[in-house]
Amino acid sequence: MRRLISLVLCVCLLAFPVRGEQEKKYIALTFDDGPSGKYTRRLLEGLEQRDVKATFLLCGYRLEDYPREAERIFRDGHEIGIHGYSHDDMGKMTYAQALDEIKRTAALLPEGCKPVFLRPPGGSLGKGLEQATKAAGLAILNWSVDPRDWATHDAQAVETFVTGTVRDGDVILLHDMCDCSVDAALNIIDRLQAQGFCFVTASELAQLRGVTPEPGKVYNRFV
Numbered sequence: 001m002r003r004l005i006s007l008v009l010c011v012c013l014l015a016f017p018v019r020g021e022q023e024k025k026y027i028a029l030t031f032d033d034g035p036s037g038k039y040t041r042r043l044l045e046g047l048e049q050r051d052v053k054a055t056f057l058l059c060g061y062r063l064e065d066y067p068r069e070a071e072r073i074f075r076d077g078h079e080i081g082i083h084g085y086s087h088d089d090m091g092k093m094t095y096a097q098a099l100d101e102i103k104r105t106a107a108l109l110p111e112g113c114k115p116v117f118l119r120p121p122g123g124s125l126g127k128g129l130e131q132a133t134k135a136a137g138l139a140i141l142n143w144s145v146d147p148r149d150w151a152t153h154d155a156q157a158v159e160t161f162v163t164g165t166v167r168d169g170d171v172i173l174l175h176d177m178c179d180c181s182v183d184a185a186l187n188i189i190d191r192l193q194a195q196g197f198c199f200v201t202a203s204e205l206a207q208l209r210g211v212t213p214e215p216g217k218v219y220n221r222f223v
């Protein structure tokens with residue numbers, strides 16, 4: 001019986017070779033809908049402790065409430081992108097409406113912050129949005145891994161989904177809107193770092209893969 005188990009184990013190892021420690025896998029954590037006061041602050045502490053840089057897609061109306069958190073995100077070296085001013089469906093907006101959302105949000109960003117990406121609320125796409133992002137010089141960043149943290153409010157489920165799904169080059173969608181998402185994010189980092197994953201910003205991930213983000217173009221992952 002023991003020999004049979006050993007044989008099965010060997011076959012499994014041959015079929016699924018373990019990647020070397022030195023072979024790095026790069027992924028980007030992204031956080032939508034903030035800044036969010038205490039949740040953002042707790043997340044930033046955790047990211048700093050783990051020496052991880054992430055990407056924050058910020059809403060204009062929340063930047064008005066939490067400018068200090070936005071300053072810290074920027075000062076800590078994370079990437080900031082635009083998530084619209086009102087969090088309304090930008091895919092349904094006209095060119096003028098979408099551009100107004102972008103400009104009003106950009107005006108509230110920390111001084112010196114030059115966003116590369118916009119993520120439309122819900123990932124919703126449309127002609128007006130495409131034209132507005134082209135005019136504003138922003139590429140569109142959606143995602144490739146969505147654990148639906150905002151719906152489940154279950155840190156364990158989010159962690160299990162992400163760690164079981166993630167591949168090199170993925171862009172993971174999370175929200176710094178509750179303690180459960182912050183718990184999940186920090187546990188995901190701890191588990192995936194131990195597996196050789198490196199966490200970088202979306203722009204760094206693009207650069208590592210030789211991609212220059214083009215205004216108006218949609219990106220989900222970088223491989």
Ligand SMILES: [Zn+2]
Pocket residue numbers: 032033083087121122
């Ligand atoms: Zn959102």
